[in-house]
Amino acid sequence: MQLTPNEQLLLGIIAEQPRHGYEIEMIISERGMRDWTDVGFSSIYYLLDKLTKRHLLTETKGKGLRKMYHITEEGQKLCKEGAEYLIANTTTKAPILIGMANSPLLPEGELEKRLHERMSINEIQLDAIKKKMEQQKGSPAFVMALFDYSISQLVAENDWIARTIKNIKEEIMEKIDFKKELKQFYAPKNKDWEIVDVPAMQYLMIDGEGDPNGAESYKHAVEALFSLSYTIKFTSKRMLGKDYAVMPLEGLWYADDMDVFVTRDKSRFKWTMMIMQPEWITQEMVDEAKIAVEKKKGITNLAEVSLKTLNEGKSAQLLHIGSYDDESPKLAYLHNEYMPQNGLKFNGNHHEIYIGDPRKTSPEKLKTVLRQPVM
Numbered sequence: 001m002q003l004t005p006n007e008q009l010l011l012g013i014i015a016e017q018p019r020h021g022y023e024i025e026m027i028i029s030e031r032g033m034r035d036w037t038d039v040g041f042s043s044i045y046y047l048l049d050k051l052t053k054r055h056l057l058t059e060t061k062g063k064g065l066r067k068m069y070h071i072t073e074e075g076q077k078l079c080k081e082g083a084e085y086l087i088a089n090t091t092t093k094a095p096i097l098i099g100m101a102n103s104p105l106l107p108e109g110e111l112e113k114r115l116h117e118r119m120s121i122n123e124i125q126l127d128a129i130k131k132k133m134e135q136q137k138g139s140p141a142f143v144m145a146l147f148d149y150s151i152s153q154l155v156a157e158n159d160w161i162a163r164t165i166k167n168i169k170e171e172i173m174e175k176i177d178f179k180k181e182l183k184q185f186y187a188p189k190n191k192d193w194e195i196v197d198v199p200a201m202q203y204l205m206i207d208g209e210g211d212p213n214g215a216e217s218y219k220h221a222v223e224a225l226f227s228l229s230y231t232i233k234f235t236s237k238r239m240l241g242k243d244y245a246v247m248p249l250e251g252l253w254y255a256d257d258m259d260v261f262v263t264r265d266k267s268r269f270k271w272t273m274m275i276m277q278p279e280w281i282t283q284e285m286v287d288e289a290k291i292a293v294e295k296k297k298g299i300t301n302l303a304e305v306s307l308k309t310l311n312e313g314k315s316a317q318l319l320h321i322g323s324y325d326d327e328s329p330k331l332a333y334l335h336n337e338y339m340p341q342n343g344l345k346f347n348g349n350h351h352e353i354y355i356g357d358p359r360k361t362s363p364e365k366l367k368t369v370l371r372q373p374v375m
Contacts, residue, residue: 003082006039010047011056011071011079020066021045031143032132035125035150051075112168119161122154129154176244178276179355185317186248186353188369193316193330193338198371200311202281203250203274204228206304211266221273222249224293224301229275231289240280247276252349272349274310283307312348312373320370323363327370334372348373 003011013024025041028034039047048069051057056075062068071079096118103111133147179186185198204225212218229246237243252272290302316334320327331350339345353369 003078006037006043007047007051008079008082008086009033009037009039010044011051011075012083014057014069014071015076015079018060018062018068018070020062020068021048022066024048024069030132030136031139032129032147032150035129036153112165115161115165119158122158122161126151126154171243174243176242176278178244178247178278186355186369188317188319190318191321193318193334195374196315196317196371198312198315198317198373200309202277202279202307202309204277204286204305205272205274205308206301206306207270207272209270211269212271213266218271218273220299220301221304224299224305225249225273225275227293227297227299228286228289228302228305229277231293232277232281232285235285235289236278236281242278242280244278248354250274250276250351250353252351254349277307281307312351312371314347314375315351315371315373316344317369317371320368321364322366324366324368327368330370339372339374344374346372347375 009028010024013019013027019027021044024044028037028039028044033039048057048067052059052069056072056078057069058072060068060070099114106114129147129150133144133151136143136147184196188194188196206221206224208215208217208221210217226246226249233244233246250273252274254270255268257268286305286307290305293299294302316338318330320330351369351371351373353371355367355369356365358366
């Protein structure tokens, strides 16, 4: 015949001496038992009646016609066996562990915020328990041990929270920032054309055409790329323990007549929008991300996104600061003077990397890496 933790608690209190229901409630409150048990005032009498029907308690009439409860020999035996088991055996079923297991789903910074909240709540509970413990001075050692255990648990948990927050901060510091690791290609300082040797990199890519300022397909393409990229990043962090900053949006631009990039006839633009992915990202991870994103956001063009490697190699490159429409003179100089003077020919599509966010940055401060593969 097994006992629930709450039944075990009530039997133990009555095993000390016969008690009535309200007295049991007072003991639970005074000894701080409500901090670590979920037995409510309204459930005490239900449990007492249940234990009586199971012949683990008996009833007598006390003063004022109150029911007094006495533990039976069978109740004493079960309570003793239960106490021996619970003292010697450890079972961890803390809900916080489920929360931690699912924490990779939280937005960046949210886990640390929630852990700080829990630490503050624990501090409040610690103060309350210490005050109750002070009020119970002179009680038997086992009563004081109950308070001491609760205090020790809260102190230990706060120590654990402090270590976890420290580890989170260290992990954030260790997050890979490819813009820094590949600084030559994502944060160049030269504002004039220079030749660089670009290594092969893999990207999520999606094709389209038309004016990026008005084409709905462009807007949906960018949404698909970023939704997938962030989902893949969180999967990498959760499954592989590898975290990194999502890379900026990039675009390959081409047309039947390359002069449209000088004249800025955007209606004739063709493009491949893309976001660089770390080398450990696999096609399987991309496929799983597509399923997750479609289920969560209902994005319908995910099938058009592919994981491909781009090997540009020798390229002319510079950093453009200003409006996208102000790129024309630099591109005209590249096409008509720099390349002919240096005996260079086109060897790939015009490439742009958007370092600045046009939604948050004024046009004159936008930073764009312009790149042209050559041979």
